[in-house]
Amino acid sequence: MTPFADLVLPAIRWDAQHGFETAQPMIDRALAHGVGGFIIFGGEKVAVSTLTQRLRAASKRPLLIAADLERGAGQQVSGLTSLPPLLALAGLGEAVVREAARITALEARDVGINWALAPVCDLDIEPENPIVQTRSFGADSDSVGHFAAVWVEACQASGVLACAKHFPGHGRTTTDSHSELPVVDASRQMLERDLLPFRRAVAAGVAGVMTAHVAYPALDPTRAPATHSRAILQDVLRGDLFFNGLTVTDALIMEGARHGASEGEGAVRALLSSCDLLLYPHDLDGVLAALAEAGKGQGGEFRDVAARAAARRERALSQAAPPRPLAAADASWHKSRGHQIAIACLRWLRGGPPTRRRAVSVEIVDDDAGGPYALPPRSTFAEELQQRGAELRPRGDRLVLVFADVKSWKGRAGLSAASRERLAGLLTEPSTVILFGHPRRLEDIPGEHPVLCAWSGDEMMQRAAAKRFLQDGG
Numbered sequence: 001m002t003p004f005a006d007l008v009l010p011a012i013r014w015d016a017q018h019g020f021e022t023a024q025p026m027i028d029r030a031l032a033h034g035v036g037g038f039i040i041f042g043g044e045k046v047a048v049s050t051l052t053q054r055l056r057a058a059s060k061r062p063l064l065i066a067a068d069l070e071r072g073a074g075q076q077v078s079g080l081t082s083l084p085p086l087l088a089l090a091g092l093g094e095a096v097v098r099e100a101a102r103i104t105a106l107e108a109r110d111v112g113i114n115w116a117l118a119p120v121c122d123l124d125i126e127p128e129n130p131i132v133q134t135r136s137f138g139a140d141s142d143s144v145g146h147f148a149a150v151w152v153e154a155c156q157a158s159g160v161l162a163c164a165k166h167f168p169g170h171g172r173t174t175t176d177s178h179s180e181l182p183v184v185d186a187s188r189q190m191l192e193r194d195l196l197p198f199r200r201a202v203a204a205g206v207a208g209v210m211t212a213h214v215a216y217p218a219l220d221p222t223r224a225p226a227t228h229s230r231a232i233l234q235d236v237l238r239g240d241l242f243f244n245g246l247t248v249t250d251a252l253i254m255e256g257a258r259h260g261a262s263e264g265e266g267a268v269r270a271l272l273s274s275c276d277l278l279l280y281p282h283d284l285d286g287v288l289a290a291l292a293e294a295g296k297g298q299g300g301e302f303r304d305v306a307a308r309a310a311a312r313r314e315r316a317l318s319q320a321a322p323p324r325p326l327a328a329a330d331a332s333w334h335k336s337r338g339h340q341i342a343i344a345c346l347r348w349l350r351g352g353p354p355t356r357r358r359a360v361s362v363e364i365v366d367d368d369a370g371g372p373y374a375l376p377p378r379s380t381f382a383e384e385l386q387q388r389g390a391e392l393r394p395r396g397d398r399l400v401l402v403f404a405d406v407k408s409w410k411g412r413a414g415l416s417a418a419s420r421e422r423l424a425g426l427l428t429e430p431s432t433v434i435l436f437g438h439p440r441r442l443e444d445i446p447g448e449h450p451v452l453c454a455w456s457g458d459e460m461m462q463r464a465a466a467k468r469f470l471q472d473g474g
Contacts, residue, residue, distance in 0.1 A: 004291040004306050006036035006061060006313065007271065009248075011280040012051070014042030016374060020051050026284065027055070033288055036313055037064030037115075039280055045079030045111060052112025052323065062317050064161075064277075066115035070135055071456065072100065072338065073107035080107045081338040082460040085134035086120060087438070088345035090147050096341060097137075101151040103334050105158035110326040114317075115161040117210065117248075119151040121197035123171035130413050132171050133406045133438045134455055141193045145200030152204040159321025164201035165210035166250055167237060168219065168226060169194030175411070177213035180255050181225055188218045199241055207316050208246040209237060211275060213254050224273075228266065233274035246316045251280035252287070264290025272302065276309035342464035349442045351450030353472030354432055359396030360385065363426050367402070367419040367437075368457060371409040378403065380459045381434070384466035399469070400426050402445065403457040404437030415444045434465050 010030050015022045020043065030038070038055065040048060052065050067076045074082030083089065083100050090097065101119075108116055123144055124136035137147040148164060155162040171194060173182035184191075198209065211227040220231040227233075227249050237243050249270050252263050261269065264286045267278045271291070281287040294302045326334075362382045368375055381401055382392060402423065404415060415423070424446055427433075432450045435441055436457040445451055452472075454465040 001034035001060065002288050002292060003295050005033040005288055007276065007291070007306060007309050008035050008267075008278045008281065008284070008287060009037045009039050009064065009066060010035060010284050011039050011041060011251075014044075014047070019043070019047055030284060031055070031058050031060075033284075034060060036061070036277065037066060039066045039068075039117070040113065041067070041076060043077055045077055048077050048113075049111040056112070064115050064313065064317060064320075065113050066117050066163075066279075067108070067113050068118070069104050069108060069113070069116040070118040070120055071458065072104050073111070073113070074338075074460065075458075077107075077111055080111070081334045082458045083338055084342055084345045084455050084461065086137045086147070087124060087134040088455045089341070090137040090143065091347075092341065092345055094147070094150055096344075097147050097150050098154040099337070100341065101154035101162075102158050103338065105155045105160035106326055106330070107334060108160045109158070109321060109324045110331070112323040113160070114320040114323075115163065115208065116155055117163045117165065118155075119148050119162065119164065119201075120166070121145075121148045121164045121201055122166060122169050123194055123197070125171050126174060127440060128174045128413050129171060130175065130411050131173070131177070131406060131408060133413065133440075135406055136171065137197075141196040145197040148197045149200040149204035152201050152206045156205065156207065156319070159324070161207035161316055161320050162201075163208035163210050163248065164198055164206045166212035166214070167198055167209050168212065168216060168232060169198070170212045170214055173214055177225075177250065177254050181213065181215060183215045183217070183223065186216070186218060191216065191218055195236070195241070198237075202241050202243045206245065207319060208248055209243060210248050210250055210279075211270075213250050227275060228269045228273050230273045238274060244312070246277060246312050247275050248277040249275050249279050252278060253280055253282045262290070263287050267291060268294045268302070271305055271309060274305075276312045338460060339464060342460055343468055345455065346465060346468045347453050349435070349439055349451045349453050350445075351448065353469065354397070354430075354450055355473070359391040359393040361394055361396040361398050362392065363398065363400050365400060365402045365415075365419050365423045365426065367404045367415050368407055369403075371407050376457055376459050376462075378457075380462040381466050384463045385470065388467065388470050390470060398426070398429060398431040400431050400433045400449075402433055402435050402437065402441070404435065404441045404444075405457050413440075415441065420444060432469070434469070436461060436465075
């Protein structure tokens with residue numbers, strides 16, 4: 001067991017060909033060190049459930065097992081229910097937001113996940129923001145705070161810890177902390193608007209808060225990222241907001257987390273700044289070595305900080321319910337309800353459903369292609385049309401699918417030049433556009449063609465959009 005390893009949560013990623021087998025050497029090493037948990041990306045339902053059981057059995061301490069579940073447990077785990085983005089849920093009201101959080105938590109427990117890294121409390125107020133967009137509940141701080149509190153309460157009442165992110169607010173950035181350190185040059189008065197959703201989440205009892213790898217000179221004149229700032233985490237979060245729960249860094253692999261330091265140096269700095277947990281390091285051994293060295297060389301301060309962090313981790317674990325299998329009937333109902341919610345959130349941004357002939361043709365503009373991770377199949381929409389009786393022909397009524405989701409690797413909010421060029425070429429004849437992205441992307445779609453907003457490119461949203469198109473088209 002390595003000193004302070006309980007404050008580190010490495011990532012386990014599913015491999016399409018080899019499952020979790022590829023990650024096994026890292027998992028064994030992490031467990032031998034005595035890490036405090038893991039964050040899981042991807043996987044099939046049975047495989048994830050088996051993995052979490054094995055992790056718990058092999059660990060010498062109780063584990064936090066986290067996942068990014070902003071869009072339902074199906075966002076990460078194949079076979080569980082996917083849900084629309086938070087911005088779409090907000091449009092359907094409080095009852096749907098509460099229901100979505102409850103479904104997410106119950107399905108997370110079903111596969112052994114006890115910490116949902118959601119909800120996003122950032123505001124959708126900057127059109128050029130490349131990383132928030134539909135992940136937010138909206139632009140109004142009161143509304144976002146209300147929905148964040150509702151989500152937190154419903155999730156935690158169902159036995160899974162929630163996490164408000166990205167403190168003190170990523171909504172004003174025009175660059176992405178995955179690739180650089182953004183700086184928000186807003187006044188403290190302006191930032192109070194950004195802080196409000198976090199205040200509401202804290203008042204609702206949220207178990208965790210995730211830091212932003214973003215600098216806020218009005219809160220910390222040193223321009224340190226929030227992750228490395230005592231002025232922001234200790235004075236604002238713990239002092240002004242009275243938060244005494246778990247503070248977790250955003251992923252340490254992100255460029256904004258380094259701030260001119262190695263991962264190990266950044267990890268030590270984060271803990272000394274009032275972070276409790278270190279999420280997703282790339283160099284696990286280097287981070288653990290740096291923590292052990294800090295424990296030896298920085299006197300009692302680091303050990304005291306680490307002891308408080310460990311106590312918060314233990315307290316949070318005591319609030320998380322154990323895994324609980326979901327009855328088949330409940331799982332089936334969740335899927336059905338998720339589909340209903342997906343259809344309900346679709347809306348026509350321009351025009352309305354065209355009068356449709358029986359045959360249609362489908363063209364794709366994929367602005368999400370080219371990143372490091374696999375995308376959902378792009379064939380689901382057309383397959384759903386065919387299953388519902390539509391005929392696909394090259395000269396049928398043209399449907400143009402525009403995939404424009406939030407992706408960390410893009411570094412931009414709008415469509416690329418290549419995507420805009422392809423879209424313009426396709427829209428030289430009458431077409432209906434299905435937009436799998438933020439409604440704001442309507443400005444990238446030329447002409448007066450009808451546009452149906454389907455929010456995200458998940459398979460569930462593609463099926464919902466196909467059904468809605470056929471229903472509305474008559």
